[in-house]
Amino acid sequence: MTLDRRLGRLEAAGLSLSIVAPTMAMAFNVTLVVSVAGRAAPLAFLIGTALLALVGLSFVAFSRQEASAGSAQAYVRTQFGPRAGFVAGWMLLLSYLCFGAGTAVLVGHFLAAAINDAGIRASGFWLPVSLASMAIGLAFSWRDMQRAARLILALELVSVAAIAALNIHILSVVAQGGPLPLAPFLPDPGKGWMGVGVALVFAVLSFAGFEGAATVAEETRDPQRAIPIAIIGTVVLGGAFYVFTAYTQVVGYAAGGLGDLAGDSAPLDTLARRYGTISFAAGLNLAAALSAFSCVLGSLNAAARMVMVLAREGYPALAAAHHRHGTPTNALMLCAAVMTTLVLIWATRASAADIYGYLGTIGSLALILVYIGVTLAQSAFALSRRGRAAFLAGWAGTAVLIWPLYNSLYPVPAWPGNLWPPLVLAWLVAGALLARTFAR
DSSP states (O other): OOOOOOBOHHHHHHHHHHHHOHHHHHHHHHHHHHHHHGGGHHHHHHHHHHHHHHHHHHHHHHHTTOOOTTTHHHHHHHHHOHHHHHHHHHHHHHHHHHHHHHHHHHHHHHHHHHHHHTTOOOTTTHHHHHHHHHHHHHHHHHHOHHHHHHHHHHHHHHHHHHHHHHHHHHHHHHHTTSOOOOGGGSOOTTTHHHHHHHHHHHHHHHHTTTTGGGGGGGGBSSHHHHHHHHHHHHHHHHHHHHHHHHHHHHHHHTTTOHHHHHTOSOHHHHHHHHHSOHHHHHHHHHHHHHHHHHHHHHHHHHHHHHHHHHHTTTOGGGGOOOTTTOSOHHHHHHHHHHHHHHHHHHHTTSOHHHHHHHHHHHHHHHHHHHHHHHHHHHHHHHHHTTOHHHHHHHHHHHHHHHHHHHHHHSSOOOTTGGGHHHHHHHHHHHHHHHHHHHOO
16 A cells, blocks of 8 residues: 555645744744853844755755655665665654654643643643643544644644734834844854854754655655745745744843743743733643644654655565555554653653753754755765756755754763763664665
């Protein structure tokens, strides 16, 4: 049974949007960026948008040549051989699993915040909700990818509209006291450009999965057209939303100090209370929970399709599609089980916010390596076709990706952050060893 080829442009865009999950990213990731870049958070997101646009051009170039559920795996394989392609897919799988598990935790985190806004104590509530979100995501993905993709898109559009409304209200209030400041678009004097470089890791985390539409290329009508539109549209529109929202949060917290923003696990809730009402804050937390759930749904589907591609030559049972629904149900169950295990491993050792930070960092480091592989593959592909502009674009993408990667390794992060690079390296080595057996 082959995968069901029914997705259109909107559904493909929905999968990319779901993994990126802009509402969830802005409800949490700005605090991570501010903690290392200070007031320059909007600048970091602006540079991050340009960086990911360069990477996106490489994905677009390949997606027009080849429609494969392997996405980065297929692109790297085309230029550097099956073993390199297997390793790229293996690293991308780690990213999707980490993002899915990490955002499942945030479903419970934000839903608990919404309940607290209603005056009901919800201590420990996040764990059962997180586990339930993965089970519900599996149920949706099992039966109908088209319906799941449409649900993803609807949830995100509602959530983004809610945050945009808050942004406009906050800036209108701040503007009554004088001109809006431009300082957030300059490096913070206390953090410098190094702080911006470290912040790009979290900017990449915010965009992580923008290429997710490519994983459903085999199920998409006219993939050579639909996939590029979904990828570039996600980067451009998502980047504009990120810069706008990061700027609003920095300006909105200015009176109380950016230290408060850096340490706030629910900044949109705080801003909604400060500039609006508790009811609006509860609504935004509910929107963030829905956005996080859409990321769980998208990450689960992308991870399952990556397992399907990697297993085709070694474990065909994992590559099989359901006889009626046309979805990779065996791969979906495996990925859901791994994501659930990742959450349970940390459940008694860290807070929901910390778990997301840990898993998000691991996934981002793996993803940066994948993106480097794709941009290098694009350069090699362009060189063979004598495409000078595309060759330079590929090398430019590689160069800018090395910056956040270096800054995430040196200076050596404090514990437990110093554990994540070796863990990603161990996963990389395991993939290289497996590639010798299963990549042919």
